[in-house]
Every structure is written in structure tokens, then in C-alpha cells.
Amino acid sequence: MTHIATLVGAPGAQVLTPNLLAAAARRLPGAGHPVILSAGEAADIPFAPGAAHGNRADGGFADASYCRAAVSVLRLGLGDAPVDIFVQPVEGRRKKLLLADMDSTMIGQECIDELADFVGLKGKVAAITERAMRGEIAFEPALRERVALLAGLDAGVVETAIEERITLTPGGRTLVQTMRANGAYTALVSGGFTVFTSRIGEAIGFQENRANTLLIEDGKFAGRVVEPILGKAAKLATLKELTAAHDLAPEETLAIGDGANDLAMLEAAGLGVAYHAKPAVAAAAQARVDHGDLTALLYAQGYRADEFVTA
Template sequence: MNLILQGLTTDRNAIDRIAALAHAERIVPIHANAFRCEGVQRSDEIKARVDAECLAAQLDYTFIDGTRKLADFKLVAMDMDSTLITIECIDEIADMQGLKPQVAEITEAAMRGEIEFRESLARRVALLKGLDASALQRVYDERLKLSLGAEKMLTAIQAAGLKTLLVSGGFTFFTDRMKARLGLDFTHSNVLEIENGKLTGRVTGVVVDADEKKATVERVCEELGISTKQAIVMGDGANDLKMMGISGLSVAFRAKPVVRAQADVALNFVGLDGVLPLLS
């Protein structure tokens, strides 16, 4: 068992102290701010102590089988909003309508698992009725930014031959553009209905909720001829848990507590490229 410690900055004294808590046999630098503590012990008590120390030092930690490598995986599946990108697109669209607080409140409740996703989506999209469709392009141009480390992570996994899937409870307007911009292999998301240049307040077709996200990962894996255990799945909200649950490695990125608690990996401080030292 290895313990990977990483941060945006690191204090070697803190690394040494945390490694000692886990009775590491040796510490191997991966890069300037990531370290592999090899031959560690893992128990609930040790994990709790490591968790507290890492939080204080603003470090991410992962206990992981030392034999696991990036080559073991064939697919990386990602949520979009607040995972691959920094924003919740629907909240920013709503801001164009002066309704961001109302919509954001529903979004947060849904991501925490307090409201069923289909209901939350219908309620939020209904509030957008009548908004000029040009607002979507404004959100893309003015507000959409990739999450920290996203491009570095994608470059590395694509170079290693892994396929990529962007599966989102958001909208095709944005996932289509992300696919073209980043060279992604597969995307699946909701379709906003537009009539006469304005949003109708409805989505059309299959709703991409938690069950559909899971089914999409299964479909893409079947198409690629691989097991879902050969997929790395990244997300931040409760509607990502089902697809994360069938993966070989689940990654909670800047995630809600309910998601962090169930994921194999939680990245709270480093970027999306923080997955790479885990499998080096």
C-alpha cells in the first residue's frame, strides 16, 4: 500500500510527519509537490490522523495499491459542471435572467442529494423560459473556465491512449464545444429546447440524471470492449455517485461531503492532474 501526498505547495517537514504517522518505509518524490510514501500501514485510526494532518497542511492524500498504474485503465469519464469546468452553467445562464440565487440554491441542494436531480433540473430550466438563446454563448465566452489541471490531465491520459467521456447533467451547447476544444471522444448531456431564438423552459429527449450517467459509462465501456473497472470516473455531486460506483477508480473533485465520503480519491486542493501521481 502506498500513500500519495500532494498539494499546490508542500512543506517537507509536514510530508515527513504524515509519512511517519502511516509508518512509511520510504518516501519517493514524484515531483516538487507530490510524494509517494511506500509500504504504509492503513487503519481507520491512521487514516483519521492522516486526514486531520493533511487538512491542516492543505494536502490531498490517497491510500492506493502500489501496483496500480495508468496503463490499467482505458477510459476517463468526467462530469462537466464544477468538475471539468469551474462553473455550473445553468447558474450562470440564470444570472443573465437575474435569477442566479434562486437557481443556484436548487443546484446546491441537488448536488448535496437533497432534491432528486430530475425534479431539480425541471425546476431550474423552467425559470429560464423566455431567455434569449444568445445568453448561452455569452456564458461560454465570458464565464466558462477549465478547472485547475484539466488540460495537463487530459494531455497525459490522451497521450497514454485512454479514451475520454464527458457525461453531464448540463447541456449539449457546452459539452459539444468542450468536445471540439479538448478533443474528447464521447459526450452526453441534456438538450435545451429553443424556439424562435428563446429558451422554452424545457429540455427534450432523455434526461441525463444519475441513472443515465451510469448507463452512459456502461454503454461506452461496452462499445470500447472494456470493463467498467477499467474506467476512471470523476465527479463532484450526488448525481455522479452511481457512475462513480461502477468504476475502477472514483475521483471526487472539489466535491460535496457525500461524494468525498464514497469516492476512492478526493482531490480538494490540487487540480484534476492530481490523479496522475496516484498511478505513476
């Protein structure tokens, strides 16, 4: 078998019944028996597309669009079942580098929106954030505009925001710790701010974090951010830099995010995953998680639930 379809159900739904797995297998050429990764929740179905579907004579896969097409075929066959689907070559599934966005990916909030709430401007700032994440406006000027609205805010509110408003996305720490235990390098790379990524990255277990720096004067936000802004181009550059630094092939990398400023990074990674993402990002990414938590990325790499590192 040269390829794998991984099906991951919504947590707790126990949707991956024998009948559902059999229905999925019938839609895959040369499908083998399902391999259960977590009973009722995640399974692999190995299959062999064959020469008619893009295999090269040397065993490589000539057309990555086939994997997307196979996902679409499986989705049609599974109807409205809350299942996320990954289709990829068997070789190289387990990745050696993880790059992850923070806001609305590794945490459930947008940090700048929460800061704006302390000055009564959350609605205004959140609307700009949403447009930037959808790709409707450029990220860098949108960030400058939002940061300017924070001028004069006591920087001490960051501590309050982290303690009272920020929640870690389920499965995030397990994802990072499991990949690290298996030799991967992990980096949190955010268009947000170092005052958050330093704390959140450490809590989740990332080996490094990169983000924008808010200027603070006399204990208050100055309403400016250190230039150049870490945005879409910088995230892509970080992926390339860390890939080279760890002597990896692009295929050995995994990136995850939800917004338009993540898309270049997602497209360049060996496996780029849109996580509960904005529509345009979900449509363009190689893979997507619409139903699962962050452990779906471990199942996509072939990890069984009993291999997860949860400490």
C-alpha cells in the first residue's frame, strides 16, 4: 500500500463504526483492512491508487491533487458525519518539525481582541481582526491600526488576560509533547505578541516562540509594535529557516493555523492543516480539521491513542 486515508471523528462522538469504515474503504482503490488508532474515534485505511491515479514509475506520487480529490470523494460518501479526513502517502507521515499559529489555533481566543476589551473596544478590534484573518485586508496595517487603539493601557492587564480569559485548545499540549517525545522540533509562530507567546508557548511545551513585540513605555502600551511585523511572509520564512536549520526535507514538516496570514506557511509545509479555519483558508489548505481537536494531527501522522504523551 502506498497511501493512507485517516479518518478522525469528533471527540466523544464514537462515529467511526465498522459500517462507516467499510463505506469509506469501498471508495478507495485497492483498500486494505482499517487499522484502528482509537476505537470509535480514529482509523487508517491503507490503499493503492495505482498508475491510473498518478503514480510515477519510480514509485513517487505525481499529482498531489489526487489526495485532495480522494478526500472529496470520501466526504461525499460519509455525508454529514462529523469526521475529518486526511489522505497522504504512507512514506514520511511522521513529521520532524511542527510550526503552529497561536490565536484561535493553540488557544481559543484572539489575544488582541481580549486586550481591546480592557479599553472597551473589543467589538471594533474584533471586527478588524476577523477581516484580516479572512484575508479581506492586509495583515500588517490592520495590526498597526489595532495596536494603536491600545495606547495608554496598563501592560499589567496581560497577566489578567492570560489567567482569566485565555484557554488552551484541547489536545494542543498532547500534540506538542508527543511530537517532541518522538524527536520533532516544535515552534509557536504568531502574528500576535511575545507577551503572550512566551507564557503560552511554555505552558504547552513549545521549544521556541516567535511573535511581534508590543512597545511598552512607563508600564503602559505605547500603541506601537516593533517593526518589521511578523506576518504571512515571516511565518513562511520561519518554516524555511527551521527546516534548513534542522537539516530536514520540506516533506518532514507540519504547520497548522486558521487565518490568511498562515496560508503561505500551510501551503509550503509537508502537511499544512487548516484548524477550524476561516473559509478561504480551509478551502486552500492541503488538509483541514473541522470537527476534531488538535490530537487529530497525531492521528494523521499514524500515532495510536496509546502512544500519546499526556503528562
